Amino acid sequence: MPDKIYRINMTDLKVTNEEVPEQWKGLGGRGLTSTIVAQEVKPTCHPLGKYNKLIIAPGLLTGTAAVNSGRLSAGAKSPLTGTIKESNAGGTAAQFFARLGIKALIIEGLPQKDTFYSLHVDKSGVTIQEDTEFAGKGNYEVMQMVQKKYGEKIGILSIGPAGEMRMAAANISVKDPDGTIRSLGRGGLGAVMGSKKIKFITIDDTDGPGVQIADPEKFKTASRTFAKGVIAHPVSGESLKLYGTDVLVNILNEAGGLPTENFRYGQFPGHEKISGETVYETILSRKGNPSHICHRGCVIRCSQVYNDKNGNYVTSGFEYETIWGFGANCNIDDLDIIAEADHVMDDVGVDSIETGVAMGVAMEAGIIPFGDGAGVLRLLKEIGTGTPLGRILGSGAEGVGKTYGITRVPVVKGQGLSAYDPRSIKGMGITYATSTMGSDHTAGYCVPVNILNVGGFVDPLKKEGQVELSRRLQIGTALLDSTGLCLFVAFSVLDNLDLFQAMMDMINAKYGLSMTIDNGRALGRKILRTEHEFNLAAGFTNKDDRLPEFFEEPVPPHNAVWDFTDEEIDSFWNF
Amino acid sequence: MKVKLFAAFRDGRFKEKEWGYFDGITVGSILEALNINKKEAGVLLVNSRHAETNYRLGKGDTLSLFPVIGGG
Numbered sequence: 001m002p003d004k005i006y007r008i009n010m011t012d013l014k015v016t017n018e019e020v021p022e023q024w025k026g027l028g029g030r031g032l033t034s035t036i037v038a039q040e041v042k043p044t045c046h047p048l049g050k051y052n053k054l055i056i057a058p059g060l061l062t063g064t065a066a067v068n069s070g071r072l073s074a075g076a077k078s079p080l081t082g083t084i085k086e087s088n089a090g091g092t093a094a095q096f097f098a099r100l101g102i103k104a105l106i107i108e109g110l111p112q113k114d115t116f117y118s119l120h121v122d123k124s125g126v127t128i129q130e131d132t133e134f135a136g137k138g139n140y141e142v143m144q145m146v147q148k149k150y151g152e153k154i155g156i157l158s159i160g161p162a163g164e165m166r167m168a169a170a171n172i173s174v175k176d177p178d179g180t181i182r183s184l185g186r187g188g189l190g191a192v193m194g195s196k197k198i199k200f201i202t203i204d205d206t207d208g209p210g211v212q213i214a215d216p217e218k219f220k221t222a223s224r225t226f227a228k229g230v231i232a233h234p235v236s237g238e239s240l241k242l243y244g245t246d247v248l249v250n251i252l253n254e255a256g257g258l259p260t261e262n263f264r265y266g267q268f269p270g271h272e273k274i275s276g277e278t279v280y281e282t283i284l285s286r287k288g289n290p291s292h293i294c295h296r297g298c299v300i301r302c303s304q305v306y307n308d309k310n311g312n313y314v315t316s317g318f319e320y321e322t323i324w325g326f327g328a329n330c331n332i333d334d335l336d337i338i339a340e341a342d343h344v345m346d347d348v349g350v351d352s353i354e355t356g357v358a359m360g361v362a363m364e365a366g367i368i369p370f371g372d373g374a375g376v377l378r379l380l381k382e383i384g385t386g387t388p389l390g391r392i393l394g395s396g397a398e399g400v401g402k403t404y405g406i407t408r409v410p411v412v413k414g415q416g417l418s419a420y421d422p423r424s425i426k427g428m429g430i431t432y433a434t435s436t437m438g439s440d441h442t443a444g445y446c447v448p449v450n451i452l453n454v455g456g457f458v459d460p461l462k463k464e465g466q467v468e469l470s471r472r473l474q475i476g477t478a479l480l481d482s483t484g485l486c487l488f489v490a491f492s493v494l495d496n497l498d499l500f501q502a503m504m505d506m507i508n509a510k511y512g513l514s515m516t517i518d519n520g521r522a523l524g525r526k527i528l529r530t531e532h533e534f535n536l537a538a539g540f541t542n543k544d545d546r547l548p549e550f551f552e553e554p555v556p557p558h559n560a561v562w563d564f565t566d567e568e569i570d571s572f573w574n575f
Numbered sequence: 576m577k578v579k580l581f582a583a584f585r586d587g588r589f590k591e592k593e594w595g596y597f598d599g600i601t602v603g604s605i606l607e608a609l610n611i612n613k614k615e616a617g618v619l620l621v622n623s624r625h626a627e628t629n630y631r632l633g634k635g636d637t638l639s640l641f642p643v644i645g646g647g
Contacts (some may be wrong), residue, residue, distance in 0.1 A: 251641055254581075
């Protein structure tokens, strides 16, 4: 049975079922969401208005036996950046969509009535119900109550109060196999879902048509090679499973690239207390789980279950970026406070990177002092209750900076930088500046090559080779984000062309294609260009591909400055 | 001279240690003394800069040793 697209019109509350147009057939994940946004969304539209659309799509390999292929992409015009946006997450929803033969949901229009709705997706299609029962509730409660109603296996996407209030940092939560939360985090897609008045979406894959493979034997061979390669790599096979992504705290600190106190310093004296090594020991001593999966088929297991001192669950998916954002960035060296902050943000439904950066700017503004953990928790709760200050914080770092007249605001195109100082890890600076998503470390993650000696080495403090590195990675990532594979397979794929080919062969075997690595890269380039053209049509120019001027200040310990010329940055787009 | 170890390199070893300096001591000789295979050593930082195994250390240097790790 061929895959379907469901178009959900929230203006007249009608759902239509469409065949997949020929030009969308070879696309999935980010490639598909960005192509649909570029084709169907008016670039100059208001992101919360009637012309924006929320696209939800599993990746090309999602639902197959390929390891780590359960990522779900969501795309729209971003209320945070005004650019095109794709955000992806694990959880169970992506594989359920794939098994139901659903290539994408296109959610469009705006309801005329001031109420909330839910969508239910199953083998017979998509239904829209008015559903105000959960309005105002946090994501954890929504997840629990919806599971009570539909059973534990049900797939759920939901927004918290931040999304309902259409805050620009609002995310979309995705239920994971244990009923806890993953996030379509960046760019305020929760506000787009909130503008369409959808509180949650349930997905039941019972008796779905399943995933068709054109050449099962070829798929089996390629997926075996791929799985072996991912498991054999020391990063994806070993390190991430023990220490999680937070293993980066100590190495970034030692290398002088850990942004501290709102990007004032490159090293944090409290680094050891918030490091991956400490997270690991803490989890073991409290009978948590250091090696948790976010979706079935994950062999990397970078997630974890972090418990409090009494052994009660606090959070999972406790990431380096979050721990940095509220740790080094806010001068807080208390993991329990940061874990509690993560829990509150998941519940309220805001992106933990944007909110961490916003909190650093709030401290810069003197709303609370740097290091004030109790103050952080109080302010995060204000986001959920929607006080005026809570709404300012929930609008992201740029909104806080503008409101309080602050110049040290680490954003590009309105989106907060993450846990790598662009002055001392220059490849990341190029990615922050040029990404079509606004500042986004995942768009072209140069840290393996700049810092970790994985996939080659380009000196992080020198300009040479950084534009080329960022370009190569942004092209590769645009492809990877379309497959449904977790970005962390890149650690092994970067090192190994045979694995890159195995990845292409899995796509080939599933769809009956014969794509080469070069074809894959060409698809990556096409996706990037499509996104860039949308941004240009929305009014962005090369002048927006710039870092804030405070990065001219030297950052210790290397006293590195941001020293790329405009021409050097603009050369990124020469491909 | 100081040597710092991270992640799995700490298992059965130490976090941080003052190291006896001698003229001509290299990063490689410290790896050997610690029984760490060169292939296992992902990142070698001397005073926050990347270094090779043949790097000759100075008296006040800090050497930080990491296995192959990653995150993001």
